[in-house]
Amino acid sequence: MLRYAKYAVPYILKAPRRSPVKSLAGLALSYILFLLGAIFLLIAAFIWVATHYGTDTAFLSLGTIFLISAAIFMMIAKDKRYVxxxxxxxxxxxxxxxxxxxxxxxxxxxxxxxxxxxxxxxxxxxxxxxxxxxxxxxxxxxxx
Known part of the structure; x- marks a missing residue:
């Protein structure tokens, strides 16, 4: 009887599982691609503003955008509380x-x-x- 129970334990304990490695790799890839896309958009915006309005205005406008977005992200992050x-x-x-x-x-x-x-x-x-x-x-x- 005990021999049969030894063989049954893996089947009882077996449960459907998700692959955490695949989901983590997909999440990391999406973050990397998002970051790369944001960098290219910012470079393109800087070049366009610098050619039309000058380098001073390009640094000023993109710096202002970064400061405002950072302030918004800080307010969002501060608002969330773990319940x-x-x-x-x-x-x-x-x-x-x-x-x-x-x-x-x-x-x-x-x-x-x-x-x-x-x-x-x-x-x-x-x-x-x-x-x-x-x-x-x-x-x-x-x-x-």
């Missing part, structure tokens, strides 16, 4: 969550884990029992 999401009702009333300290429960990773356990109680119980059997068999098995 802890409240626990869902099914997690807050979970008997397992009642034994976990509040400081640990506020961790987003623990909240996701508790939510997963409350949504799939049978799979979570089967996984816990199987892992418990494997650990107890490894530690308490009598060696001959």
């Amino acid at each position: 802890k999401p409240p626990l869902p009702d099914n997690v807050a009333q979970d008997p397992l969550a009642a034994h976990i300290p509040a400081s640990v429960r506020e961790n987003p990773t623990v909240q996701k884990l508790l939510l997963h356990v409350s949504e799939n109680p049978v799979a979570a119980t089967a996984t816990a029992v199987t892992l418990g059997m494997l650990i107890s068999n490894e530690f308490f098995e009598e060696k001959k």
